[in-house]
Amino acid sequence: MAPPLLSALIGRLRFKHLRLVDALARGGNLHRVAAEMHMTQPAASKILKDAELILGAPLFERRPRGMVPTEIGGFAADYAARMLRAAESFTDGMDNLKAGGFGALSIGAIMATTPGLLPRAIAELKQRRPLMTIRLLAATSDILLAALSRDEIALAVGRLTQPEDALAFHIEPLASEELWIFAAADHPLARRPAITLGETARLAWVLQPKGSPMRRLLDRTFAEQGVGSLDNCVETTSIFATLHLVREAGMIACLPKSILVEGVTSGTFSRLPIELTHDLGPLGIITRRGETPSANAADFIDVLRTMRTLPPSLA
Incomplete structure (x- = not known):
């Protein structure tokens, strides 16, 4: 009863x-x-x-x-x-199916996946299910996990941000990321053979917002080296804005190698000779624990698994 x-x-x-x-x-x-x-x-x-x-x-x-x-x-x-989001997703998927499509899939991904893994995976999924509607939320991992917990997305390609995240989410590792600190090619530090992290603390940085994994890693690294907090900064989740501010406003930033390798190779940006002592942890497929993925989500997960070794910059 x-x-x-x-x-x-x-x-x-x-x-x-x-x-x-x-x-x-x-x-x-x-x-x-x-x-x-x-x-x-x-x-x-x-x-x-x-x-x-x-x-x-x-x-x-x-x-x-x-x-x-x-x-x-x-x-x-x-x-x-x-419930209202589920109803909206249901009606959108139903309309798509009645029109001969494959329903809809909402996914989230950190921006570091956009140069390689994610576009290839979406292209392959569209080959398999050409009329399926894909909704993409590009954000930092903390934002993606919040959206995943609210059922706004079916899965995320990102990383866990806190140890307790493992209680609510399951992550299947895909790759690791190397982080580069960089500046514009004409920045004064770009010509230096050696730089300490402390020397950059007085300069303008472009940073992800507090709470994001990369920002927390940088704050932790600066604190461990006795530098203090980075107060002279612009905060943004946009990679496009970050690259423009570095190139045109003379700022310093930190992004994954996968995003920067082309710009550094072409001479637009310069990787600064600063090594980070910590990493961000594995990039992976994140789903809600105890939940069976839908057919569309399972198909996308299968695509990601088959492509995990394809993008050299993320391998």
Whole structure:
């Protein structure tokens, strides 16, 4: 026999309840949320009361600046967001299948995979399933893991960022990455045969945001060498912006060899003679623990496995 709450969810909870809880958790203003959902405020209030009655607990607290989720409300809002994303993915995939396609697949990847592994893998997958819709989120590993935990993507090509990540995610290693610290070819440090890390601390850097694996590695390395924090910096997740700021604004940065090798070979950039004492850990296929991948996700994983030795820069 199903538990009472599960019976209530199956029998009474509707998408209108999920939409309202999700929107209210993000917006906090019942009047504005009602307008977004094209209904009156009393109607929105009734839907909220219905949801609270079904779940048996208050979901929001009214405060002077809007409505704030209770602890239970925040938990319910996370569930509502996941269910709405799943419904959107389902309808997109259904439309694609009815049109003769292969459904849809949402994946995430760190930017270091974009010069080699990822484009080849996507090209191969499109050969196998030409009408499948692929959605790609390119971001740092911490952002990808958050998206994976929210079911926004089916899998990620990246790395775990904390030891406790292994409790929620499984990683199948694909390759290791070598990191290079670099500058523009005409940067004053580019002509130096030897450079200490401390000498670069006073200069302008382009860094990934705090929390990303590469930023944490650099902060740790600077701290271990007694240099302190890098305060003169621009933070961005964009490789395109990083390369332009290094080339045109005279900044220093750190990126994987796979991204830089062509620019260094052509003379656009110069690898600085600084060795990092730590690495980022393996790059791999990350999935949620205890979950069987969909057919599309399993096919993409198979493609990645067969190509793991192909890109020399990532091998």
